[in-house]
Amino acid sequence: MKYDYLVVGAGFAGSVCAQQLAEAGRRVLLIDKRPHVGGNAYDQRDRHGVLVHPYGPHIFHTNSKRVFEYLSQFTTWRFYEHRVLAVVNGRAYPLPINRTTLNQLYGLELDEAGAAAYLARLREPRDPIRTSEDVVLNSVGRDLCEKFFRGYTKKQWGLDLSELSAGVAARIPTRTNDDDRYFTDAFQFMPADGYTAMFERMLTNNNITVSVSTALAEVRDSVQWRHMIYTGPIDEFFGYRLGRLPYRSLRFEHEHLPDREWYQRVGTVNYPNDHEYTRITEFKHLTGQRCAGTSIVREYPQAEGDPYYPIPRPANEELFRKYRELAEATPGVTFVGRLAEYRYYNMDQVVGAALAVARNLLKQDKQAQS
Numbered sequence: 341m342k343y344d345y346l347v348v349g350a351g352f353a354g355s356v357c358a359q360q361l362a363e364a365g366r367r368v369l370l371i372d373k374r375p376h377v378g379g380n381a382y383d384q385r386d387r388h389g390v391l392v393h394p395y396g397p398h399i400f401h402t403n404s405k406r407v408f409e410y411l412s413q414f415t416t417w418r419f420y421e422h423r424v425l426a427v428v429n430g431r432a433y434p435l436p437i438n439r440t441t442l443n444q445l446y447g448l449e450l451d452e453a454g455a456a457a458y459l460a461r462l463r464e465p466r467d468p469i470r471t472s473e474d475v476v477l478n479s480v481g482r483d484l485c486e487k488f489f490r491g492y493t494k495k496q497w498g499l500d501l502s503e504l505s506a507g508v509a510a511r512i513p514t515r516t517n518d519d520d521r522y523f524t525d526a527f528q529f530m531p532a533d534g535y536t537a538m539f540e541r542m543l544t545n546n547n548i549t550v551s552v553s554t555a556l557a558e559v560r561d562s563v564q565w566r567h568m569i570y571t572g573p574i575d576e577f578f579g580y581r582l583g584r585l586p587y588r589s590l591r592f593e594h595e596h597l598p599d600r601e602w603y604q605r606v607g608t609v610n611y612p613n614d615h616e617y618t619r620i621t622e623f624k625h626l627t628g629q630r631c632a633g634t635s636i637v638r639e640y641p642q643a644e645g646d647p648y649y650p651i652p653r654p655a656n657e658e659l660f661r662k663y664r665e666l667a668e669a670t671p672g673v674t675f676v677g678r679l680a681e682y683r684y685y686n687m688d689q690v691v692g693a694a695l696a697v698a699r700n701l702l703k704q705d706k707q708a709q710s
């Protein structure tokens with residue numbers, strides 16, 4: 341059998357490409373070396389019937405109407421706004437830092453203007469802003485940096501804030517009002533039946549053959565295709581010939597608590613300065629499931645293991661640029677996704693990138709035919 345497209349990786353990047361190409365009539369073989377589709381967004385019921393995310397908590401949020409409407413073809417949604425508390429010296433405060441955080445931490449009664457003025461006194465203006473340390477000191481100053489950011493970052497990345505590009509800490513805003521939502525995007529929803537069900541609907545198409553537990557190396561010589569879409573680590577694709585791109589990994593410690601309906605007040609509690617894990621997430625908050633017992637996950641960052649995060653810092657970005665040049669000089673293969681583009685993408689950004697890739701490939705097909 342000859343396929344039009346071989347898609348390597350059945351996460352958001354690969355599945356969206358496969359769906360779009362199949363809808364346009366192309367024959368697609370979608371493979372993943374894991375035994376399931378969904379990539380890191382895969383969810384499943386644990387032994388106790390609680391819907392959990394084996395590869396860490398995934399909360400969908402986007403400002404892109406186009407991405408939201410695209411995914412809405414394959415799922416209904418449950419409204420969910422994520423909230424995070426960060427424990428500092430034994431007490432839990434809202435994160436992102438907001439007016440409540442400042443008032444509780446410093447025993448103040450600031451109004452919104454007062455909170456802005458207080459932060460203006462705390463902040464250490466930095467210019468230019470190059471690193472994550474610059475971002476944090478520039479917005480909240482040294483004391484809040486040490487309490488909320490430096491320790492968490494060291495655990496998460498094995499690096500100091502000053503060694504990471506600005507974009508990492510810039511993910512977390514600072515607020516002077518009482519908004520305690522982690523995200524402020526226009527669309528904040530969880531797929532009502534979970535991510536895996538959404539992926540399964542996306543991939544139900546006669547033009548798509550899905551083969552899980554199948555690595556690229558296993559089909560290279562036995563299957564024929566016209567064009568490949570590759571969503572795994574880009575350095576692995578090229579046999580690490582320019583050296584290894586560093587990725588940060590995690591160990592997930594899942595626990596079920598049969599005797600507790602709830603474990604914590606909000607979806608995620610961060611531990612910037614205590615424990616070896618960075619955060620604990622309780623899935624029932626995210627999914628809206630109501631049942632006896634509850635399931636949580638602790639995230640332990642580590643250097644070795646599955647690649648979960650590209651590590652945004654200048655030396656790595658430089659090495660990636662060299663791999664990208666190799667990729668551009670490799671006809672017949674398109675690279676897309678968090679690992680293939682070495683970008684700290686959220687799910688919605690991957691969907692957007694994959695939609696663009698599929699659109700371009702179909703355009704090229706059309707040009708080739710005319």
Ligand code: FAD
Pocket residue numbers: 348349350351352353354371372373374378379380381395396397398399400401554555556557571572573590648649676677678679685686687688690
């Ligand atoms: P992946 O999901 O990694 O899929 C790539 C797939 O390729 C994998 O399944 C892999 O098995 C397969 N593969 C690789 N190499 C090969 C090969 N040689 N042969 C066959 N298959 C191969 N984003 C959000 O928007 N909100 C969140 O709350 C959020 N939380 C996150 C929490 C954690 C702990 C992590 C790690 C990420 C989180 N993300 C979140 C980011 C989100 O996971 C990614 O943006 C998205 O899943 C990336 O999709 P992808 O298809 O690019 O990659």
Ligand code: UDP
Pocket residue numbers: 426435488489490492493496508509511512610611612
């Ligand atoms: N961060 C921090 N303290 C926190 C939460 C986040 O220092 O309590 C920093 C840390 O460097 C982290 C980054 O902000 O890696 C981005 O956090 P986010 O919650 O977006 O990380 P993700 O969910 O992608 O792991």
